[in-house]
Amino acid sequence: MASLGELERAVMDLLWAGHEAATANTLRDRLATTTEAKGDAAGHEGKELAVTTVLTVLSRLEKKGLVERERGMRPHRYQAVSSREDHTAELMHEVLGSAPDREAVLARFIGSVTDSEAETLRKLLGHI
Amino acid sequence: MASLGELERAVMDLLWAGHEAATANTLRDRLATTTEAKGDAAGHEGKELAVTTVLTVLSRLEKKGLVERERGMRPHRYQAVSSREDHTAELMHEVLGSAPDREAVLARFIGSVTDSEAETLRKLLGHI
DNA sequence: TCAAAGTTCTACGTCACGTAGAAAAATTGC
DNA sequence: GCAATTTTTCTACGTGACGTAGAACTTTGA
Numbered sequence: 001m002a003s004l005g006e007l008e009r010a011v012m013d014l015l016w017a018g019h020e021a022a023t024a025n026t027l028r029d030r031l032a033t034t035t036e037a038k039g040d041a042a043g044h045e046g047k048e049l050a051v052t053t054v055l056t057v058l059s060r061l062e063k064k065g066l067v068e069r070e071r072g073m074r075p076h077r078y079q080a081v082s083s084r085e086d087h088t089a090e091l092m093h094e095v096l097g098s099a100p101d102r103e104a105v106l107a108r109f110i111g112s113v114t115d116s117e118a119e120t121l122r123k124l125l126g127h128i
Numbered sequence: 129m130a131s132l133g134e135l136e137r138a139v140m141d142l143l144w145a146g147h148e149a150a151t152a153n154t155l156r157d158r159l160a161t162t163t164e165a166k167g168d169a170a171g172h173e174g175k176e177l178a179v180t181t182v183l184t185v186l187s188r189l190e191k192k193g194l195v196e197r198e199r200g201m202r203p204h205r206y207q208a209v210s211s212r213e214d215h216t217a218e219l220m221h222e223v224l225g226s227a228p229d230r231e232a233v234l235a236r237f238i239g240s241v242t243d244s245e246a247e248t249l250r251k252l253l254g255h256i
Numbered sequence: 257t258c259a260a261a262g263t264t265c266t267a268c269g270t271c272a273c274g275t276a277g278a279a280a281a282a283t284t285g286c
Numbered sequence: 287g288c289a290a291t292t293t294t295t296c297t298a299c300g301t302g303a304c305g306t307a308g309a310a311c312t313t314t315g316a
Contacts, residue, residue: 003131005304050307055263060304074313075262088227089236092220099216103248108217110252118253120231124238125250133273178276183294188273202282203293
């Protein structure tokens, strides 16, 4: 119960990037700019979504527990509940837990980790 | 592009469990038995699905690259392409790769790993 | 009090997935 | 060799998630 759609993901990325709370309007604008880069080479002007679209997505993300909003201020402010790193790490644990033999999975996992990542892991495991 | 539905997951679990190739019929039977346990306390007799249902799911899993079938034999034999551990580890890598700062994610990840898992990791990463 | 800005409700199209019948193809038992 | 049976493929429908947004309701600012 944690998979995100394309737009939901894009919104989370924005919230995670500049991690202060943002309004739906701000997000809508940033989405247009962000999408711009992804569009086909030629200046395919990032299309602005309707604010309601962004609001719907934010509501769904809130329901999923990924986003929380301050209802005090009038243009509600939205922000990610946890950092991208925390969320991603949590996801990794979920995946890991989906297999009976966790240690066997870890073995395979380590097998295909980059050198620098292995180094990072060694350090982290050192002082625990 | 790797999330599984409930039934798809159940089928993969069976293929991963007894990891010889199996026919759609065999799988349908095992699904009934397996489901039995999950049903409400009272002997809620695992309901047998139509074989076509199982076949459809197997086709979809094949298309997703998780299952392969031997078309030689007539009742086709199906088997998982990779072990559950390999598949799970691969998923973990996918998740890890979905964040820009992989090392930061690893830090959080390690932070909430069990002791025995940490031990396993140390061994796998070699001394030091 | 009104217009403007913001929020909630409702809704539609699409796609994945559970589910399976109908039709086509292959096997098997006589 | 042919009918009965098994297996596979095609087609399809219901449901729920997600992208998308208009309509309607609420709050704010002048």
